[in-house]
Amino acid sequence: MSVTVRAVLNGEERALSGHPMARLLDVLRESLDLTGTKEGCGEGECGACTVLLDGEPVLSCLVPLLQCDGRRIETVEGLAAAPRARAFLDRFVAAGGVQCGACTPGIIVTAWALLEREARPDVEAVRDALAGNLCRCTGYEGILRALAADAGADETEEAAR
């Protein structure tokens, strides 16, 4: 059986067809070639596949296509295309918030949702918002520096002073 849902994907109205229990993640990656959204664990533990559903971060590996009807979906591609995103992404790179990159799209999406709600979050707010996004490379320090208003300066920067 196949259902057709109507959704606004990255600002564009789309009709998406597939199995009602198809994972939004697979629809994005396989049917629409939006491969920015990554699959990490596939069971709701790692946050790599985070997208925004009606502006709220959710795990696209756990969202069935059926429940996307009438919803607004934003993926990392949509966010990255926003004019405001440039400075945000540059800060992320400059602060060392990226290493292997597998978690990065999910972290960018969750962080974007946080910054929409709170322009200058503190470390605690960032840690709380990103609790569901695992990163195995950075130790989170670079990510915190990119996002938190009160994150400490880089140790190397400090040493250079």
Next chain:
Amino acid sequence: MSAAALSPRSLDAAVAALAADPNLVPIAGCTDLMVVDPLRRLAMERVLDLTRIPELAGIREVEGAVEIGAATTFRAIGDSPLLRSLFPALAEAARVVGGWQIQNRATLGGNVANASPAGDSLPVLLALDAALVLAGPAGTRTLAYGEFHRGYRKTALAPGEIVARVRLPRPAPGTVQAFRKVGTREAQSISKVVVALAARVEGGGIADLRLAAGSVAPVPVRLRAAEEAAAGRPLGTETAERVAAAAAGEVAPIDDVRSTADYRRFALGRVVRRMLLDIGAAGAAGGAA
């Protein structure tokens, strides 16, 4: 097929659809349901989405109680000023169910109906003396939450019945509540042990203690031996240790991938002990709120 056909907009329509097709799988936040192998997931052709039904949404005050719609997300529960003030143990539990993304989707009714012994909110519902409003082909009925779990992942839901609302009686004045989850990390981990407590502090002793735990038996359980061990005793280290020992002695945890039976029993005892000491400290400070 249009998506709307699988997403009823009223409780009556949902109940009628379930009555017409008993094989329909009711779905809500899908945070547990989607974590199955793809073949089993794609075998779920006939599903019924419960997330667009007004009767299953919202948090409202009723006579002597608060009712939470079954499709209310943990995010909404954790953010609710009413629930945070009246039922802090539930609000705290809601804030450690997964991370932000999971809290945005996972529902209280789903946690109940899915009936995992590790469900974080379930011991809280036992401690808070919750009742469930169930809706089915014969109409609605109210069931004490303590009678809902009938064995590992077995519930009292009749065929075609769904959880519509969770009703929490307003706590008596002076009730203290506590919640503690023990897992590998704060967010995103399935509990090794989860404990909830509600009690009143009266004349230096504990009254109406309700203790409950998850991940220590095939179903979430009230710790009745521990509750009895506290009856009529003064607050203090001796009582805390006595109650903790009773709690550790009355559960039947298992060894599994997340923990061992021994560790769970030990951790349960320590959490219960700490909760009782904290109540004592709050009582001594005159701050039993």
